[in-house]
Amino acid sequence: MGAGLGGSWADGSTRSAIEDFVGRVTTRGPDFVEPADRVAVFDNDGTLWCEKPMPIQLDFTIRRFAEMAAGDSDLQQTQPWKAAHEHDLQWLGAAMVKHYRGDDGDLKLLMGAVTEAFDSITVENYDARVRSFFDDADHPTLGRPYSGCGYAPMVELLRYLEANGFTIYIASGGDRDFMRPVAGRLYGIPPERVIGSALGLSYREGADTSDLLYKAAMDFFDDGPEKPVRIWSRIGRRPILSVGNSNGDLPMLAFSGLPDRPALRVLILHDDADREFDYVAGAEQALEHARGKNWTVVSMKNDWTSIFSPAVT
Amino acid sequence: MGAGLGGSWADGSTRSAIEDFVGRVTTRGPDFVEPADRVAVFDNDGTLWCEKPMPIQLDFTIRRFAEMAAGDSDLQQTQPWKAAHEHDLQWLGAAMVKHYRGDDGDLKLLMGAVTEAFDSITVENYDARVRSFFDDADHPTLGRPYSGCGYAPMVELLRYLEANGFTIYIASGGDRDFMRPVAGRLYGIPPERVIGSALGLSYREGADTSDLLYKAAMDFFDDGPEKPVRIWSRIGRRPILSVGNSNGDLPMLAFSGLPDRPALRVLILHDDADREFDYVAGAEQALEHARGKNWTVVSMKNDWTSIFSPAVT
Structure with a gap:
């Protein structure tokens, strides 16, 4: 295990829960997990970047x-x-x-x-x-470009996990091909590790080039019980760490880990009206579940010393 | 560029075509390709392992x-x-x-x-x-275990490409989850880089664990024009090198590369009745296309000094 989480995470039980888990799975002992199986999945809208006032x-x-x-x-x-x-x-x-x-x-x-x-x-x-x-493009109310609407503590968490041998995937209800071109810039995540909803694609063969074109129909909407399906389809492994912020993330969090294996499930709570937004609409069941199961809930207000990453060009 | 292909490839125009291509895309110059974009896709049945007398x-x-x-x-x-x-x-x-x-x-x-x-x-x-x-399980006629039915020259090619900064994916009509558990053993390819046909999956949440179960229905059959769709869905990049052996691989090969970018398309020709099998059924159009487009055709009989990898336990 290398250094701890970065400075945008306040000291306290949330930060400790993450660092303790990473310590356990990277130290030889009963909870050790081989690097190839250290798979972490992150929702995107409201988890890695701001989703208000609209996605x-x-x-x-x-x-x-x-x-x-x-x-x-x-x-x-x-x-x-x-x-x-x-x-x-x-x-x-x-x-x-x-x-x-x-x-x-x-x-x-x-x-x-x-x-x-x-x-x-x-x-x-x-x-x-x-x-x-x-x-x-700029965010309509925050006075920042969209490329600066990623959460700095989450980017720090991604790098911290990678330094500890984890492989990170995005698993989002958002359109896969909308996230891919910028996931590298904002999060350091390459296109092959972006899972999301998808429009249908059709193949067209021409004389000089063959192309893929979007259809005017969804292939699937990657939310709720579809998230574990799409995670397995892409990765072929169960995650041991998952992070979300809404009811649609519940099956993804529940699918992470097995009874005899360690897992960390994390929910981001939007409770910071001053620096971002304060809302629980669409996350009520997830928060109730998290409290009942002793999952880790991140208070943006209390656990994060800063909110946004600088804009990335 | 490191050492050339391994000893199971005979000297000749086929070997040279592969080595020349890899040399061009890894050398700073007009055909140079950044390592992140050096994506290679391989069919499996009849390309990486034996598919006769039955898959x-x-x-x-x-x-x-x-x-x-x-x-x-x-x-x-x-x-x-x-x-x-x-x-x-x-x-x-x-x-x-x-x-x-x-x-x-x-x-x-x-x-x-x-x-x-x-x-x-x-x-x-x-x-x-x-x-x-x-x-x-053993192959019914070759006198070898199935775990020894991968082609040695192909495994050498995979390692050679990796040594030159390529990332390898399997893109097969075979069932994705049938290949995943052994693609590591036979080819050194991890589950997240195995693309294939898929049964539908359903999510079931229990008290202690949440599971994915196969449905009694296909989700999709990864062959023909579906191959480029599934390659894009998984990788989000066009391959620059693709290898197949049948008509169902044609769209995958055509989708590799763009008019202004280098690409290598390779077809495996089964013409070695003594050491493996001799057949072109199901590959007629692919071979005609390859000859018309000047793609690289590998003669198993003439281009490979050995056929099978040792069984892997």
């Missing part, structure tokens, strides 16, 4: 709607492209509020358009669009 | 049929379990012959049973079954 990927997609509507007067009159074209974030917010009140009509319009937004675009073209977005 | 996985599954039939007198009267129970390989061979003659009835029976053979078994239980099979 970063949604902002990216709304800009795509505006681009689609720019030359199309029909789309300019049709939701959700109309809202994007007019920079009407109220319509988008209202769609979410209606959804919570049981009226899914506008949210379905929105999600259908999200699924179709990159129809027939090649994987390389999409990659370039994502990179360009992260070169320019 | 190794089929032999494994037939033994499972016999196990299922052992305590079930109804199954003992029902094909294909009956054939497995009675060690009647003729029925199984005839099913293939009928298929080639346009009568798919028996083959459908067989493939349906293959899909259902591991219904509700956990991923860990399946892993243990595969390991046990490779500890014991």
Whole structure:
């Protein structure tokens, strides 16, 4: 075991729980785990980067709607492209509020358009669009570029785990190919270790080149019980450490470890309205489960001395 | 660039084509490729290990049929379990012959049973079954254990590529989780770098442990145009080197590289009846394509001084 966690983790029981676990699995003894089996999985939205007031990927997609509507007067009159074209974030917010009140009509319009937004675009073209977005786009309220919305203590944790022989994967409900182009820049995680939701892909063979194009349909949504399925499909090993922040992460956390093997499950609690956001909506069951099972809950307010990483170019 | 290919590759144009390519992409110059992008993909059946007289996985599954039939007198009267129970390989061979003659009835029976053979078994239980099979089972005609049916020149090629900064993935039509438990032993490839066909998985949460169980249905068959899709899904990069032996590998080979980037596509030709098998069935289009495009064709008879790796325990 090398040095401990970095300085953005406050001293206390949370930091100790992580360092104690890493000490046990890296020291010859009853809890020792071979380096090849030191697999750690991290959710992304709300775990590695900020997900409020809306997921970063949604902002990216709304800009795509505006681009689609720019030359199309029909789309300019049709939701959700109309809202994007007019920079009407109220319509988008209202769609979410209606959804919570049981009226899914506008949210379905929105999600259908999200699924179709990159129809027939090649994987390389999409990659370039994502990179360009992260070169320019700013978070709407935090006064930071999106490329500076990763959490500094989490990046420190990734490096600390790697220094102790762990291999890190992202396992997120977010779109896999949206995270891949920037996971290296923000987290030092290469594309082959990014697991996420996926649009269908179709193969097209041309005279000079063969391409993969996105379909206007999801292949799978990597959340809840789908997360362990996708983790196994990608890695072929059970994680021994998993970190999430919402109900959709529960199966991933439960799948980590076996009764006779050590495992650490960690939940990030967003309780810092001053420096980030304060919310538990969508995490109620996860927090209840964590308390009942004695999992590790990270208070952003108390356990983190700093929140955000510097923007990465 | 380090030393050249190992001694099981004969001197000649095939060996030179591989060494020249590796030299170009590892030397600073117009064809240089960064190590992170030196991705190589290998088919498995007929490319890394022997696939005749039947795929190794089929032999494994037939033994499972016999196990299922052992305590079930109804199954003992029902094909294909009956054939497995009675060690009647003729029925199984005839099913293939009928298929080639346009009568798919028996083959459908067989493939349906293959899909259902591991219904509700956990991923860990399946892993243990595969390991046990490779500890014991022998090839039916070659007089070697299955664990000694990998091709020595291919294992040399894998190590040579790794020594030159390549990362190797298996991309096979065979079942992903059948290859994973032995890809380390036979090829030095870890489970996270084995891509293949997959049964569906379902997640089951218990009081003490959470498990993944196989469904009695395929998730996808990783062959033909599905291969590039699965390669991208797993790796998020295009390969620059790909090796296969059949028509189902054509899209994978075509997807490797881009017009302005170097790529090497290799086909293994089974032309050695004395030391292995001599066949082109199922590879006709691939060979025609390879000759038209000036891809590299490996003659097992002329380019390989030895065929099989020693059995690995």
